[in-house]
Amino acid sequence: MTSFGKINRRDFMKFCAGTAALLGLSDAAVPRVAKALGAASKKPAVIWLSGQECTGCSISFINTLHPSVADIVLDTISLRYHEAIMASAGKVADKVLEDTVKEGGYVLVVEGSIPTADDRFCYVAGKPFKKIVEDAARNAAVILAVGSCATFGGIPRGTPSKGMGVDHFIKDKPIINLPQCPVHPEHVIGTIVYYLLYKKAPPMDSFKRPLLFHGNLIHENCERRGRFDAGQFLTDWNDPKQVDYCLYLKGCKGPFTYSDCAQRRWNNKLNWCVGCGAGCRGCAEPAFYTGMSPLYDKTKEIRGIKVETIGAVVTAVTAVGLAGHFIGQAATGRLGKGGPREGGER
Amino acid sequence: MAASNTPNKRIVVDPVTRIEGHLKIEVELENGKVKDAWSSGTMARGFEALLTGKDPRDAGYVTSRFCGVCFSVHQYASVMAQDMAFGAKVPNGGRLLRNLMMGAEYMYDHVIHFYQLTALDYLDLTAVLAYKGKDAALLGIKDKIAALVAAGDPHPLLPNYKYDGFCVKDPEIVLTAVKHYLEALKHQVLVKDAGAILGGRAPHYQSLVVGGATQYPNVESLRRFRSMINESISFIKNVYLADVLLLGTGPLLPLGTMDVGGGKGLGGGHNNYLAYGAFPNANGALTLKGGVLRGLGNLGKPEPVDFNKITESVKSSWYKDAPPVHPYKGEQVFDLERKDAYSFVKSPRYDGLSMEVGPLAQGLVHGFPLLMSLVGKGVKPGALARIAARCEQTVLVADAMNGWLDELEADMGKSGFAIQDTAHWEPPAAGQGYGAYDAPRGALVHFLVVKDKKIANYQAVVPSTWNASPRDEKGVRGQYEEALIGCPIPDPENPINIVRIIRSFDPCLACAIHIIHPRTNEVLKFVVE
Numbered sequence: 001m002t003s004f005g006k007i008n009r010r011d012f013m014k015f016c017a018g019t020a021a022l023l024g025l026s027d028a029a030v031p032r033v034a035k036a037l038g039a040a041s042k043k044p045a046v047i048w049l050s051g052q053e054c055t056g057c058s059i060s061f062i063n064t065l066h067p068s069v070a071d072i073v074l075d076t077i078s079l080r081y082h083e084a085i086m087a088s089a090g091k092v093a094d095k096v097l098e099d100t101v102k103e104g105g106y107v108l109v110v111e112g113s114i115p116t117a118d119d120r121f122c123y124v125a126g127k128p129f130k131k132i133v134e135d136a137a138r139n140a141a142v143i144l145a146v147g148s149c150a151t152f153g154g155i156p157r158g159t160p161s162k163g164m165g166v167d168h169f170i171k172d173k174p175i176i177n178l179p180q181c182p183v184h185p186e187h188v189i190g191t192i193v194y195y196l197l198y199k200k201a202p203p204m205d206s207f208k209r210p211l212l213f214h215g216n217l218i219h220e221n222c223e224r225r226g227r228f229d230a231g232q233f234l235t236d237w238n239d240p241k242q243v244d245y246c247l248y249l250k251g252c253k254g255p256f257t258y259s260d261c262a263q264r265r266w267n268n269k270l271n272w273c274v275g276c277g278a279g280c281r282g283c284a285e286p287a288f289y290t291g292m293s294p295l296y297d298k299t300k301e302i303r304g305i306k307v308e309t310i311g312a313v314v315t316a317v318t319a320v321g322l323a324g325h326f327i328g329q330a331a332t333g334r335l336g337k338g339g340p341r342e343g344g345e346r
Numbered sequence: 347m348a349a350s351n352t353p354n355k356r357i358v359v360d361p362v363t364r365i366e367g368h369l370k371i372e373v374e375l376e377n378g379k380v381k382d383a384w385s386s387g388t389m390a391r392g393f394e395a396l397l398t399g400k401d402p403r404d405a406g407y408v409t410s411r412f413c414g415v416c417f418s419v420h421q422y423a424s425v426m427a428q429d430m431a432f433g434a435k436v437p438n439g440g441r442l443l444r445n446l447m448m449g450a451e452y453m454y455d456h457v458i459h460f461y462q463l464t465a466l467d468y469l470d471l472t473a474v475l476a477y478k479g480k481d482a483a484l485l486g487i488k489d490k491i492a493a494l495v496a497a498g499d500p501h502p503l504l505p506n507y508k509y510d511g512f513c514v515k516d517p518e519i520v521l522t523a524v525k526h527y528l529e530a531l532k533h534q535v536l537v538k539d540a541g542a543i544l545g546g547r548a549p550h551y552q553s554l555v556v557g558g559a560t561q562y563p564n565v566e567s568l569r570r571f572r573s574m575i576n577e578s579i580s581f582i583k584n585v586y587l588a589d590v591l592l593l594g595t596g597p598l599l600p601l602g603t604m605d606v607g608g609g610k611g612l613g614g615g616h617n618n619y620l621a622y623g624a625f626p627n628a629n630g631a632l633t634l635k636g637g638v639l640r641g642l643g644n645l646g647k648p649e650p651v652d653f654n655k656i657t658e659s660v661k662s663s664w665y666k667d668a669p670p671v672h673p674y675k676g677e678q679v680f681d682l683e684r685k686d687a688y689s690f691v692k693s694p695r696y697d698g699l700s701m702e703v704g705p706l707a708q709g710l711v712h713g714f715p716l717l718m719s720l721v722g723k724g725v726k727p728g729a730l731a732r733i734a735a736r737c738e739q740t741v742l743v744a745d746a747m748n749g750w751l752d753e754l755e756a757d758m759g760k761s762g763f764a765i766q767d768t769a770h771w772e773p774p775a776a777g778q779g780y781g782a783y784d785a786p787r788g789a790l791v792h793f794l795v796v797k798d799k800k801i802a803n804y805q806a807v808v809p810s811t812w813n814a815s816p817r818d819e820k821g822v823r824g825q826y827e828e829a830l831i832g833c834p835i836p837d838p839e840n841p842i843n844i845v846r847i848i849r850s851f852d853p854c855l856a857c858a859i860h861i862i863h864p865r866t867n868e869v870l871k872f873v874v875e
Contacts, residue, residue, distance in 0.1 A: 050368070052391050054414035055367070055415045056550055058414070059414050059538075062531065063535050063538055064535070069531050074490070079501055082502060083363045083364075083368075084363070084364060084415070084463075085502050086363055086501070087364075087503055089364070089507070090361070090841070092505055092507060093361060094361075124368055126360060154411075155391070155408060159392035159393060159396045160392040161391050182549055182550060237558070237560050237766040237768065250560075267538060267539040270539050270542050271542045271545075271547060273552040276542075276553040276560055276561040277561050278561075295404045
């Protein structure tokens with residue numbers, strides 16, 4: 001049986017086109033995707049572990065239409081262990097995990113951080129979560145850390161439990177970091193398919209984030225970028241004229257955040273954090289959360305990226321009554337290729 | 347642990363899956379029935395300590411991450427607490443946007459609970475292979491399951507506990523339910539996406555802020571929102587409600603009416619119910635009503651909630667011994683060496699009583715018509731009644747959505763239309779407030795104290811804390827624990843009734859243990875016997 005069992009050819013090609021699109025591949029690549037996925041004699045096993053998390057990344061992961069979540073979970077991958085989805089519980093569930101780890105060669109997905117203050121902050125099935133991750137990592141083919149918590153510690157890093165990401169603990173395995181709070185479903189599916197196609201991790205930055213998804217600042221491709229350059233900043237959410245103004249004064253972290261949200265958008269392209277008038281909170285960056293706080297106040301600089309180096313602002317800024325918070329600095333145009341690519345602390 | 351020397355059979359279920367978070371349930375059996383029970387959350391982060399000293403406006407975004415399944419429900423409670431502390435008045439547009447966002451959250455959340463989180467406890471999947479009908483869609487699903495089983499890889503639908511007498515075995519009903527399980531996977535995308543039209547993205551909306559919301563509505567996006575919501579309403583009424591009625595009044599009725607001893611139903615708790623209500627209308631009245639019921643005597647006619655009557659006990663929790671106090675005065679001094687403590691969850695009590703919260707509580711307080719008629723037919727407050735009440739609550743919220751949309755569209759044309767209180771955006775020098783409402787999992791309240799424009803104290807008393815709480819000063823159990831008492835476990839190797847009862851509450855442990863500390867070494871001794 002092929003990995004696609006009873007899916008008919010037409011649905012299968014649609015699925016392949018959808019996954020190719022996630023990877024930014026052209027239509028010409030669809031037959032190659034189809035060949036790689038169709039040729040697999042066995043669905044790749046996936047173990048999805050949950051540590052110090054809110055399950056938001058799982059809920060985000062299942063928010064996909066093309067390909068559909070049912071196609072992924074039943075036909076593309078063999079989802080052996082996922083506490084929120086799997087039928088079994090307790091000993092029965094634990095045995096599935098044990099057997100799959102013994103089998104080896106699976107994709108290991110980790111959601112949630114691992115406590116460093118004390119192992120006892122996170123126990124599952126009577127074992128420290130840290131040990132469960134270490135045991136599962138040993139026989140994994142590749143590890144995907146999904147969401148801000150599993151990558152860089154996210155919100156838990158600032159709590160008394162001092163949660164840290166997977167690569168703080170695991171040093172001898174390929175780890176791909178897919179941050180954001182929650183993770184973008186297309187980043188997860190795209191990365192899994194990339195791995196199945198090429199049997200290796202995609203090109204990544206120094207924080208192990210795929211460049212495909214985190215190669216550019218949100219600000220560079222923001223639909224409100226023209227408003228920033230023109231010095232038009234939203235100060236009143238009730239003013240219809242300001243609806244698409246730049247959200248920098250409301251604390252938008254788009255100038256400091258490397259992600260493709262502006263192009264990819266969220267929820268099957270319906271909206272995104274800047275689109276809804278709230279602004280970016282910098283969740284793709286290692287500095288998130290504490291390094292991005294206060295979330296709703298304007299930020300001048302985060303680790304080497306300065307707002308005044310990002311846009312030609314100067315003149316129009318005064319027009320909306322901004323008294324010199326970054327005026328006077330030379331506005332040197334868009335961030336060049338040589339600009340800082342690493343936007344935060346670890 | 348209290349019962350560690352008992353000769354009776356002990357069962358541990360860890361992890362309890364298909365819930366949010368990490369939960370361990372331990373029970374003691376006597377003559378095939380649960381004699382005593384303990385529930386423990388096993389993961390902790392520590393949000394309150396993180397929030398102290400931060401900009402109060404951060405609290406909505408951060409507390410949203412208590413839970414990503416019931417996403418944004420804490421954000422909503424938090425911005426209400428901020429509204430009060432900042433002195434903000436939410437304009438009508440802001441109220442409607444908030445109602446619509448949280449309504450979409452309800453419509454997504456309750457449906458995935460039924461299909462994705464609990465339905466597999468009641469369906470014998472192996473029965474589908476016996477299907478002899480000719481329905482093409484059902485045959486396709488039968489073939490798919492057969493192929494998965496033949497390939498030796500039916501994860502994640504199998505393995506499961508052994509199917510028992512309460513599992514539906516009619517091939518057509520089971521196949522139809524699996525078909526709906528798959529359709530519900532699409533539905534949850536649809537309705538989250540609808541929410542994102544107003545919320546920016548889902549899970550974890552972005553646009554809920556103090557004083558209102560940030561997404562300025564336009565006619566085109568509202569039209570799209572309405573069309574998606576109406577598609578969801580159609581699923582909720584024609585599929586979700588129909589399935590709950592079919593199963594609840596048919597093959598699962600014996601589960602709902604069974605008596606586990608002393609007139610108590612399977613999964614019945616203390617029969618004290620607390621609801622704060624939710625979804626304010628223009629006149630301030632709530633679409634879902636709140637109130638307090640002490641016992642089953644006054645269904646639909648509750649006493650009003652008095653927030654001063656809420657206390658939190660630390661009798662069985664790893665905190666420094668102290669008498670129960672109101673959350674505003676709550677302290678978190680941890681004591682890991684305390685004898686008889688077995689949980690990081692505190693024990694909230696209302697006027698000293700252990701209360702159940704959630705859709706069953708809210709439905710009994712409100713007097714949901716369908717729920718009342720089921721109770722009249724002998725369905726006891728318990729696991730099945732919780733599932734039914736959750737469904738009826740979904741329908742009530744879904745039915746209100748179009749009205750709120752109409753109001754919003756009418757309001758948008760008027761001068762002075764506003765979505766956020768701009769005058770109260772900056773944090774006050776000092777202030778105090780709370781935000782309370784019924785989240786999908788039940789009565790939720792956040793308490794906020796602001797000093798020097800920063801958070802001085804932040805406390806949340808959340809639904810799963812009420813339900814998952816350990817014993818209090820009087821030795822009174824929490825709701826999960828009480829609900830397990832009397833539960834039949836004919837085969838200790840197959841404790842399917844335990845997970846049925848626990849899942850009927852729709853537990854959210856990440857929410858319940860936002861306040862935390864490491865467990866004692868006691869956890870290392872927990873073994874499955």
